[in-house]
Amino acid sequence: MTSQALDADTAEQAVPLDVAARAIDLVKVYGSGDTQVRALDGVSAEFAKGEFTAIMGPSGSGKSTLMHCLAGLDSASSGTVRIGDTDLAGLSDKQMTRLRRDRIGFVFQAFNLVPTLTALENITLPLDIAGRKPDQDWLDTVLKRLGLTDRLTHRPSELSGGQQQRVACARALAGKPEIIFGDEPTGNLDSRASGEVLSILRAAVDEFEQTVVIVTHEPHAAGFADRVVFLGDGKIVNEMRDPTADTVLDRMKALEQA
Numbered sequence: 001m002t003s004q005a006l007d008a009d010t011a012e013q014a015v016p017l018d019v020a021a022r023a024i025d026l027v028k029v030y031g032s033g034d035t036q037v038r039a040l041d042g043v044s045a046e047f048a049k050g051e052f053t054a055i056m057g058p059s060g061s062g063k064s065t066l067m068h069c070l071a072g073l074d075s076a077s078s079g080t081v082r083i084g085d086t087d088l089a090g091l092s093d094k095q096m097t098r099l100r101r102d103r104i105g106f107v108f109q110a111f112n113l114v115p116t117l118t119a120l121e122n123i124t125l126p127l128d129i130a131g132r133k134p135d136q137d138w139l140d141t142v143l144k145r146l147g148l149t150d151r152l153t154h155r156p157s158e159l160s161g162g163q164q165q166r167v168a169c170a171r172a173l174a175g176k177p178e179i180i181f182g183d184e185p186t187g188n189l190d191s192r193a194s195g196e197v198l199s200i201l202r203a204a205v206d207e208f209e210q211t212v213v214i215v216t217h218e219p220h221a222a223g224f225a226d227r228v229v230f231l232g233d234g235k236i237v238n239e240m241r242d243p244t245a246d247t248v249l250d251r252m253k254a255l256e257q258a
């Protein structure tokens, strides 16, 4: 390698990543005494802007806890969470509500849809509350790609589980938030619907420079990501870039045996 190439490399490494979310030494302890559980045991991770990360790991390894802490839905016992440059610990309840509303989208397994509202009303609810108008082209794209255009006037009870999950996904995407968190967003979907959800999350990253972080148990879903972070017993135990379903499956097997 020439010295010039070396300099260029070094210079590139010196440029700090544009970080959308960051966890620093995050610890979350539930309960006390004998029943105490250390759900997160010192997790530090950065989620670069415009990147799609999948979080994997066995049941109980702390994935949902990490997502909830990152998204400001739960507070850590110690450690720091930043969304962009904002330290969540420094926010009042009101500021936290506004940050979640304006900058973060969520897709969680319990869809949290409002039963009395139609699908479309549910999808635009966060925008309505914020007094923002949806970008109609983007909204149309999301609704079409998620196969929801003929379900918009239905209430959640009139939708299948998979359709409700896609409504929750559309709601998270509608406002084009900086960062979208999904806790098993494809958990209840068949392979076609799952592919639609994953490819629209991928498009949010590639076309709109949003940041996506999802929890998944499925190597196929992780294959859509730029990076996979593996949790075990509340710690990050492994990480890989440019995953494919096959390389993720191999790594999961290796981690199980370790």
Ligand SMILES: Nc1ncnc2c1ncn2[C@@H]1O[C@H](COP(=O)(O)OP(=O)(O)OP(=O)(O)O)[C@@H](O)[C@H]1O
Pocket (backbone or CB within 6 Å): 030, 031, 037, 038, 039, 057, 058, 059, 060, 061, 062, 063, 064, 065, 066
């Ligand atoms: N509210 C709570 N009170 C007490 N313990 C909890 C609570 N929430 C989670 N835990 C415990 O914390 C640990 C991590 O839970 P978490 O839900 O983060 O796991 P997970 O990796 O998301 O698992 P899964 O794949 O099953 O969803 C588990 O041992 C769980 O029992």
Ligand SMILES: [Mg+2]
Pocket (backbone or CB within 6 Å): 063, 064, 065, 183
């Ligand atoms: Mg979970």
